[in-house]
Amino acid sequence: MDRERIIVLFFFGLLALITYELYAVIAPFITPIVWAILLAFLAHPALVWLNRWIKSRSTCALLITLVVAMGVLVPAVWLSTSLVREAQGLYAGLPHAANQGGLASASTWIRGTRPGAWLDALLTRHGIRLDDEIRYLSTEGVKATSDYIVKHVGSVAGNIVLYLFHFAIALTTFFYLLRDGESYYEALRNLTPLHEEDKAAVFDTLRLTLSAVMRGLMLTALLDGFVLGLAYLVLGVPYWALLATLSAMGGLLPIGGTALVWVPVTGYLVFTAGWGPALALIIWAAAALAVIDNFVKPLAMGHGTGLPTVALFFGLAGGIEAYGPFGIFAGPAVIAVFAALLRVYQRVYFHEAAPAAEAANPPPAARESPPAPRRFNRSN
Numbered sequence: 001m002d003r004e005r006i007i008v009l010f011f012f013g014l015l016a017l018i019t020y021e022l023y024a025v026i027a028p029f030i031t032p033i034v035w036a037i038l039l040a041f042l043a044h045p046a047l048v049w050l051n052r053w054i055k056s057r058s059t060c061a062l063l064i065t066l067v068v069a070m071g072v073l074v075p076a077v078w079l080s081t082s083l084v085r086e087a088q089g090l091y092a093g094l095p096h097a098a099n100q101g102g103l104a105s106a107s108t109w110i111r112g113t114r115p116g117a118w119l120d121a122l123l124t125r126h127g128i129r130l131d132d133e134i135r136y137l138s139t140e141g142v143k144a145t146s147d148y149i150v151k152h153v154g155s156v157a158g159n160i161v162l163y164l165f166h167f168a169i170a171l172t173t174f175f176y177l178l179r180d181g182e183s184y185y186e187a188l189r190n191l192t193p194l195h196e197e198d199k200a201a202v203f204d205t206l207r208l209t210l211s212a213v214m215r216g217l218m219l220t221a222l223l224d225g226f227v228l229g230l231a232y233l234v235l236g237v238p239y240w241a242l243l244a245t246l247s248a249m250g251g252l253l254p255i256g257g258t259a260l261v262w263v264p265v266t267g268y269l270v271f272t273a274g275w276g277p278a279l280a281l282i283i284w285a286a287a288a289l290a291v292i293d294n295f296v297k298p299l300a301m302g303h304g305t306g307l308p309t310v311a312l313f314f315g316l317a318g319g320i321e322a323y324g325p326f327g328i329f330a331g332p333a334v335i336a337v338f339a340a341l342l343r344v345y346q347r348v349y350f351h352e353a354a355p356a357a358e359a360a361n362p363p364p365a366a367r368e369s370p371p372a373p374r375r376f377n378r379s380n
Helices: 003-051 057-099 102-112 114-125 130-191 196-234 240-250 259-272 275-302 309-351 353-360
Strands: none
Touching: 003 057, 003 130, 003 196, 057 130, 130 196, 196 240, 196 259, 196 275, 196 309, 240 259, 259 275, 275 309
16 A cells, blocks of 8 residues: 555545544534524525625624524513413413313313213212312312422523523524625535536525525415414404414424414313314314415425425425424425436536547448549540
8 A cells, every 4th residue: 555545544534533523512502503504594685785885794794693683582582571471370360260261161061062971970970070170180280280390490490591502602603604604605615526517506506495495484484473363363362463473483393383382272262262263263273274384385495496396395304304303404405406416417427428429439321421422534
């Protein structure tokens, strides 16, 4: 083995080792870093526009970072305060609900059904009242919830500190990516050992795909919040604007989604307004969200990517299964880059190889062309 081969093997072995150690260093912060990359990608057009008026790129990046920070912190504080206040009001009103209103109407509704009447008769034969059992179970449930909150309040406080720390890391990364992201992008392009047109095919496809996925995700989340907020308003749900905002935020989640909000609201309607408004909310949410998720979202995400709808569907579903929440971006990106590489392969190894093959193997008519007719001079 010659010296040059040893040097090459040592270099790539050391590069692989350091790459692994680098991953071990940044692995605890992968989530905030990925969010910072996605936010920087989304906010880059705003930076370009603002840089026309403010020549300092650092100032532009700092202003956008402050706007994003306030856009996250202010709603978070408002939502947290509202949720704590509502939880306190709910906890204080549970004794009244146990005797009048919600739980009493629930027991009346249960006895009005055939299984409920059978259960009530069975309990009565054993000297047990259904109202007392419902009140007892609700009280025990509230007590268990309170005990759980008291027991885990320390871990909740620790998680809040950890979230704030990750949020600070995400903002810092977002600022530097926003300010210097184009240089990082060009450096990555230069490190890719492909021809310029092949680099353009891969990187442009990746950029268009991420842009389309983010655009479709934001659009469908806003539509989710709008249609569900309209239902909350019509059905008389209190704090409908807050719940609409939470529904829109839930629409950004790949797992659970808006059901994390409208399903509990349905339960609230059952105990306060009866089954009619609750069923109306269920039907409205199922129909509206089915249209948004199955028609609007694929159209919004697929526009500009050049991917078939079925490929985009498997990219979203398989990406979430393989990569977790970030798979909603990673899955379509993988499929789009794969399609771009196939186009590069077709262009390089088919379109450019075809003329060379034809030159090396001309058709039989060209190889065995008849000799040109001989001209005779009349003077001969």
